[in-house]
Amino acid sequence: xxxxxxxxxxxxxxxxxxxxxxxxxxxxxxxxxxxxxxxxxxxxxxxxxxxxxxxxxxxxxxxxxxxxxxxxxxxxxxxxxxxxxxxxxxxxxxxxxxxxxxxxxxxxxxxxxxxxxxxxxxxxxxxxxxxxxxxxxxxxxxxxxxxxxxxxxxxxxxxxxxxxxxxxxxxxxxxxxxxxxxxxxxxxxxxxxxxxxxxxxxxxxxxxxxxxxxxxxxxxxxxxxxxxxxxxxxxxxxxxxxxxxxxxxxxxxxxxxxxxxxxxxxxxxxxxxxxxxxxxxxxxxxxxxxxxxxxxxxxxxxxxxxxxxxxxxxx
Numbered sequence: 001x002x003x004x005x006x007x008x009x010x011x012x013x014x015x016x017x018x019x020x021x022x023x024x025x026x027x028x029x030x031x032x033x034x035x036x037x038x039x040x041x042x043x044x045x046x047x048x049x050x051x052x053x054x055x056x057x058x059x060x061x062x063x064x065x066x067x068x069x070x071x072x073x074x075x076x077x078x079x080x081x082x083x084x085x086x087x088x089x090x091x092x093x094x095x096x097x098x099x100x101x102x103x104x105x106x107x108x109x110x111x112x113x114x115x116x117x118x119x120x121x122x123x124x125x126x127x128x129x130x131x132x133x134x135x136x137x138x139x140x141x142x143x144x145x146x147x148x149x150x151x152x153x154x155x156x157x158x159x160x161x162x163x164x165x166x167x168x169x170x171x172x173x174x175x176x177x178x179x180x181x182x183x184x185x186x187x188x189x190x191x192x193x194x195x196x197x198x199x200x201x202x203x204x205x206x207x208x209x210x211x212x213x214x215x216x217x218x219x220x221x222x223x224x225x226x227x228x229x230x231x232x233x234x235x236x237x238x239x240x241x242x243x244x245x246x247x248x249x250x251x252x253x254x255x256x257x258x259x260x261x262x263x264x265x266x267x268x269x270x271x272x273x274x275x276x277x278x279x280x281x282x283x284x285x286x287x288x289x290x291x292x293x294x295x296x297x298x299x300x301x302x303x304x305x306x307x308x309x310x311x312x313x314x315x
Contacts, residue, residue, distance in 0.1 A: 011044015050258025
């Protein structure tokens with residue numbers, strides 16, 4: 001690549017408190033942890049790192065607290081090649097996530113937003129030229145909605161693709177205020193957003209809801225099953241996944257989203273970007289924590305040949 005393409009990320013930065021358990025507790029149950037670890041996480045920072053490791057220039061808009069964790073996090077991201085000029089330091093605590101992971105690699109997550117709540121639309125408006133200078137805009141739902149909406153409107157005006165990972169889902173999010181080129185969801189999130197589980201047989205209804213939400217492409221990740229892509233215009237696609245035995249699924253979705261945005265920015269087709277993203281997500285499950293296992297571009301490329309079946313259209 002002669003010139004590094006920019007992915008602009010609007011998102012969260014958290015400290016992850018991770019317990020390893022044999023089985024996840026049910027309501028009212030107490031279980032003993034086999035291990036306890038601290039990692040850096042937050043969907044915004046995770047996705048920013050994933051995009052940077054795919055060879056993109058990455059600018060992150062976010063906020064950390066005035067605590068030691070916040071200062072250390074800024075230093076870590078800067079060292080990893082993420083532009084933190086627009087990561088504010090505010091009074092209070094850096095955001096936190098409390099995560100439990102069972103032996104199958106499944107997880108439950110509780111978020112304490114902390115400093116992430118300080119990100120505002122004005123922080124974006126003051127630096128609109130940063131959005132305008134990017135190739136792709138990427139955002140999630142762990143920061144106040146107005147910051148993401150403001151950035152998306154700026155990107156729309158410039159014709160810059162907007163990629164949204166609406167997690168955690170927000171039932172009152174005003175999707176109609178801007179255009180989303182790509183929405184990335186898992187099956188649970190898809191059900192909460194659409195009101196039903198999307199299946200190829202229900203394409204007319206899916207397209208109707210996508211039209212209402214102003215989503216052009218709905219990407220549904222399904223664990224080890226093919227990733228489905230519902231398009232308002234065009235055939236539905238099924239993209240193969242990389243077969244792995246997961247150790248920890250924390251961060252896999254963020255690796256997928258960050259890789260996908262970066263591959264779009266560097267000129268991949270939709271199918272190429274999704275194949276790479278599926279590999280990035282799968283490879284991330286082979287290590288512990290949200291950030292350390294996220295693969296770089298070379299490792300993703302090495303594994304593309306191992307995708308189980310060719311990409312195909314679904315009638």
